[in-house]
Amino acid sequence: MDEFGACRVVRQRSFASPSGSKLVVVVWKECGATVPDSTQASIVARGRTFSPENTPTFLSVREHQDVLVAWSSEQAVRIGFIPGTVQIYKRERSAGGVTINYD
Numbered sequence: 304m305d306e307f308g309a310c311r312v313v314r315q316r317s318f319a320s321p322s323g324s325k326l327v328v329v330v331w332k333e334c335g336a337t338v339p340d341s342t343q344a345s346i347v348a349r350g351r352t353f354s355p356e357n358t359p360t361f362l363s364v365r366e367h368q369d370v371l372v373a374w375s376s377e378q379a380v381r382i383g384f385i386p387g388t389v390q391i392y393k394r395e396r397s398a399g400g401v402t403i404n405y406d
Contacts, residue, residue, distance in 0.1 A: 310332055310333060310334040311332070311334075312331070312332050312333075312355040313330060313332075313333065314328065314329075314330050315330060316328075316329050316372075318374065319374075320374045320401075321374055324349045325346055325348055325349065326347045326349075326353075327344055327372045328347050329370045329372070330344075330353075330355065331343075331367050341365055341366070342363070342367055342370060343360040343362060344370060345360050345361065346361060346401055347399075361393070361397075361403060362393060362394055364390060364391050364392060365389060368385075368389055369384065370382060370384060378400060379404065380401055380404070381403075382403060382405050382406070383405070
């Protein structure tokens, strides 16, 4: 965070779909003392590189959260949190051709 207003993105985990053709990538975004940290998730197709600037997020929640990801098929994934309730900024129901269900 050398520049004023710059954010740091720390990749936490990746969760592959059953065939490995897609990944759910979970990151922590840290932007300094004036902006709360967040946990974000994106879907990335095989062969593509995750980029915080160019990969759209389907989920963004306040602070660092442990995210549970369970693929039920190539087109459906379940997302949960430990310990549970969090402040949600963004929660899409689909992304990249995948239906997203939340627990």
